[in-house]
Amino acid sequence: MQAERFSSTLRLPADSLLILFVGNDLITDASAEPLHSADKMLAFWQKEQNLPDIEWRYIAQREGLPVYCARSFDWQHWPDEFPEHFTRYGFRALLPQLDQSDFELIASGSQLLTWEQDHNYCSRCGHKARMHPIENAMCCDACGYRQYPRINPCIIALITRGDEVLLARNASFKPGYFSCIAGFIEPGESVEQGVQREIFEEVGVTVKNIRYQSSQSWPFPHSLMLGFICDYDSGEIKVDGEEIVEARWGRLDDFPLKPGSFAISGQLMQAFADTIETE
Numbered sequence: 001m002q003a004e005r006f007s008s009t010l011r012l013p014a015d016s017l018l019i020l021f022v023g024n025d026l027i028t029d030a031s032a033e034p035l036h037s038a039d040k041m042l043a044f045w046q047k048e049q050n051l052p053d054i055e056w057r058y059i060a061q062r063e064g065l066p067v068y069c070a071r072s073f074d075w076q077h078w079p080d081e082f083p084e085h086f087t088r089y090g091f092r093a094l095l096p097q098l099d100q101s102d103f104e105l106i107a108s109g110s111q112l113l114t115w116e117q118d119h120n121y122c123s124r125c126g127h128k129a130r131m132h133p134i135e136n137a138m139c140c141d142a143c144g145y146r147q148y149p150r151i152n153p154c155i156i157a158l159i160t161r162g163d164e165v166l167l168a169r170n171a172s173f174k175p176g177y178f179s180c181i182a183g184f185i186e187p188g189e190s191v192e193q194g195v196q197r198e199i200f201e202e203v204g205v206t207v208k209n210i211r212y213q214s215s216q217s218w219p220f221p222h223s224l225m226l227g228f229i230c231d232y233d234s235g236e237i238k239v240d241g242e243e244i245v246e247a248r249w250g251r252l253d254d255f256p257l258k259p260g261s262f263a264i265s266g267q268l269m270q271a272f273a274d275t276i277e278t279e
């Protein structure tokens with residue numbers, strides 16, 4: 001993949017598209033369309049002399065046009081009001097409105113920008129690192145170490161028993177909102193072991209017949225969700241009351257607040273619902 005960095009005084013190639021982040025917010029207009037002409041996106045920014053420099057990075061081609069992504073972490077220097085009805089939208093809040101190809105571009109850009117920002121220095125010897133001119137790699141000229149984009153594999157699992165599911169409410173969820181069990185795979189674990197461990201740690205039950213369903217990039221900040229459906233085996237529900245504050249069995253209809261189909265957790269629930277309907 002081509003990787004280029006420019007100062008704010010240079011322009012992006014003609015007809016390029018730009019995804020612009022300020023922190024975790026996307027700058028877009030009322031259409032919630034996240035990709036806009038770079039010239040349009042940067043016109044207001046280049047007029048404002050007191051705005052900070054931002055760096056942009058090439059992501060991919062979209063219908064023959066190069067797509068770039070840029071992020072500023074310098075919140076306080078950005079205006080509250082943007083011209084032409086542009087405003088800030090939280091990336092997560094926009095998820096239900098994004099089509100798959102837009103989501104993939106934004107997820108890719110967000111993760112690469114975060115990785116680049118977090119690896120400006122060599123993690124082995126501490127010298128300043130530089131971007132490889134062609135690869136997605138941060139290179140250290142002092143010791144030769146290369147740092148590649150990090151992706152954290154996570155499991156997410158729907159536990160089933162007959163026509164019921166066991167869903168849990170994380171302490172960070174809004175009241176009444178339940179979802180699947182999820183967590184990071186630990187070093188040395190197989191994916192299936194990660195499913196067994198996370199489920200037992202979070203809700204105190206054991207499971208069997210772990211079936212892979214699908215995966216989804218989850219750029220908050222750099223996870224890869226591996227989705228499974230599994231069958232309850234044994235044990236009583238037990239939550240720690242800190243990370244997981246509540247868990248219970250029920251039919252999917254018994255949980256009015258749960259993830260939508262844009263998230264892999266919602267897709268797992270739909271896949272399970274489909275199997276029940278066909279039985």
Ligand SMILES: [Zn+2]
Nearest residue numbers: 122125140143
């Ligand atoms: Zn080094």
